[in-house]
Amino acid sequence: MHDIRMRIGTATLLTLVAFFSVPGAVGVFVWWLVFTQRLQEVKRIRIIAGTLGMIALAALFIFVAGGDGGAYFIRMGAIILIGIWLYSEQGSGEFLHLGVWLLGNRMGFELGMIAEMGVQMAESLAADLERIHMAMTIKGQKLGVKTLVPAGLILVSDALVRSQDTAELMAVRGYNEGGSFCPQFIHQRYDLIPVMVAIVLGFLAFVPVSEFLILYR
Amino acid sequence: MRLQLNAARACRGDWSLKAEGTFGEGVHLVSGDVGSGKSTLALMMAGLLSLSNGTIARNGISSSMISLQFPEYHVTGSTVAEECMSWGLDPGPILSELNLMDKQDRAPLTLSRGELKRLHLACMLVKKYDLLLLDEPFSSLDAREKERICKLISQRTSGITVLFTHEQTTFPSVDYLWEIQQGKLIERGEMPGALHHWTHAPVLIKKLIASGKCLKNISPSDLIEAVCMT
Numbered sequence: 277m278h279d280i281r282m283r284i285g286t287a288t289l290l291t292l293v294a295f296f297s298v299p300g301a302v303g304v305f306v307w308w309l310v311f312t313q314r315l316q317e318v319k320r321i322r323i324i325a326g327t328l329g330m331i332a333l334a335a336l337f338i339f340v341a342g343g344d345g346g347a348y349f350i351r352m353g354a355i356i357l358i359g360i361w362l363y364s365e366q367g368s369g370e371f372l373h374l375g376v377w378l379l380g381n382r383m384g385f386e387l388g389m390i391a392e393m394g395v396q397m398a399e400s401l402a403a404d405l406e407r408i409h410m411a412m413t414i415k416g417q418k419l420g421v422k423t424l425v426p427a428g429l430i431l432v433s434d435a436l437v438r439s440q441d442t443a444e445l446m447a448v449r450g451y452n453e454g455g456s457f458c459p460q461f462i463h464q465r466y467d468l469i470p471v472m473v474a475i476v477l478g479f480l481a482f483v484p485v486s487e488f489l490i491l492y493r
Numbered sequence: 494m495r496l497q498l499n500a501a502r503a504c505r506g507d508w509s510l511k512a513e514g515t516f517g518e519g520v521h522l523v524s525g526d527v528g529s530g531k532s533t534l535a536l537m538m539a540g541l542l543s544l545s546n547g548t549i550a551r552n553g554i555s556s557s558m559i560s561l562q563f564p565e566y567h568v569t570g571s572t573v574a575e576e577c578m579s580w581g582l583d584p585g586p587i588l589s590e591l592n593l594m595d596k597q598d599r600a601p602l603t604l605s606r607g608e609l610k611r612l613h614l615a616c617m618l619v620k621k622y623d624l625l626l627l628d629e630p631f632s633s634l635d636a637r638e639k640e641r642i643c644k645l646i647s648q649r650t651s652g653i654t655v656l657f658t659h660e661q662t663t664f665p666s667v668d669y670l671w672e673i674q675q676g677k678l679i680e681r682g683e684m685p686g687a688l689h690h691w692t693h694a695p696v697l698i699k700k701l702i703a704s705g706k707c708l709k710n711i712s713p714s715d716l717i718e719a720v721c722m723t
Binding site: 407408410411412413414415417423425426427429430433434437 | 539541558559561565566567568569570571575579580600601602603
């Protein structure tokens with residue numbers, strides 16, 4: 277899906293659908309199977325396995341405590357898959373386009389830029405973590421409880437230094453507030469199909485269709 | 494003791510690097526343009542990068558170490574003292590030698606890159622390794638420090654030492670010369686004969702060769718000797 281507005285709207289709708297009912301979550305899962313890159317995304321983003329594992333653990337606790345752990349796992353799993361799809365489709369600069377389109381060249385520009393910086397920071401942190409892991413391998417260390425604290429401190433201090441550098445660079449270049457930007461979005465006809473299917477799922481989830489049909493009987 | 498690259502190939506998108514050859518004991522210099530693949534080759538030889546084709550065989554090598562180009566990539570300690578300890582070393586002597594005792598409680602990443610590089614190389618060169626891979630060991634260092642590192646490299650009497658660099662001024666005495674060109678590792682051979690085929694040679698070395706001077710090697714003392722030769 278090329279247009280970020282469609283993507284975010286669809287993801288929001290599907291998240292609500294998955295959250296409110298198990299059949300809705302199953303519908304969202306089917307949507308994910310049909311309209312996304314599916315397993316390629318799962319393989320590419322290694323954090324998925326860990327996240328799903330944590331949800332499975334939480335579901336187990338709920339089940340042991342007498343709750344419906346299975347329903348929790350299905351609903352949260354579907355939400356996570358939609359989140360992964362949204363993240364994997366994200367292109368550079370898209371939040372800036374979206375922000376300016378939504379809220380204009382002042383507040384929209386700043387919010388879009390902050391969102392872009394956040395995405396960049398997340399990518400930098402992932403790269404930093406990989407480098408720390410490599411450095412530990414070189415030194416014959418393993419990522420464990422003992423090495424986790426220094427690694428976390430390095431990640432945080434590095435992120436702070438980078439933020440400071442960016443802020444100083446922007447100040448040196450004369451940035452004050454807002455900016456001038458013409459948002460552009462790519463539309464493709466094929467993108468309408470998943471959006472329409474998501475709307476149908478939302479309609480089925482939130483509109484009491486069965487009662488509506490009974491009225492007509 | 495040798496490191497053998499058998500049609501080893503690493504790919505990144507459309508770009509790839511192919512390497513074939515045997516690295517025996519001694520000091521090897523791998524030169525090439527920026528972005529030619531020197532760091533990639535270093536990672537391949539260290540076993541930190543998966544090969545898409547071929548193999549790398551280690552014969553008689555029981556210990557190895559790689560120095561990455563950017564010293565901050567090696568940091569795993571949250572203070573300068575902890576960073577020394579992460580190499581299994583007592584911070585006292587190392588930090589005294591580097592005049593960093595007053596900075597031992599600071600975060601390593603608040604040091605200048607030059608200081609961090611000195612710290613990293615000092616920690617790394619304390620121990621002896623059969624295979625020592627040095628990716629741009631002279632970057633961020635001043636002339637005096639470059640010469641000190643060259644001396645330390647020259648003091649290694651055994652093992653395989655490989656320098657990956659586009660340095661143009663300061664070198665240790667080297668035994669073998671390699672180049673990376675158009676995504677391929679090319680063996681130029683043993684010194685001093687290899688100098689005549691060295692396409693990335695610094696201007697001074699090219700001029701000395703062109704003027705008929707006899708260069709034994711490329712260390713500062715060798716260059717001075719060649720320049721002074723009548």
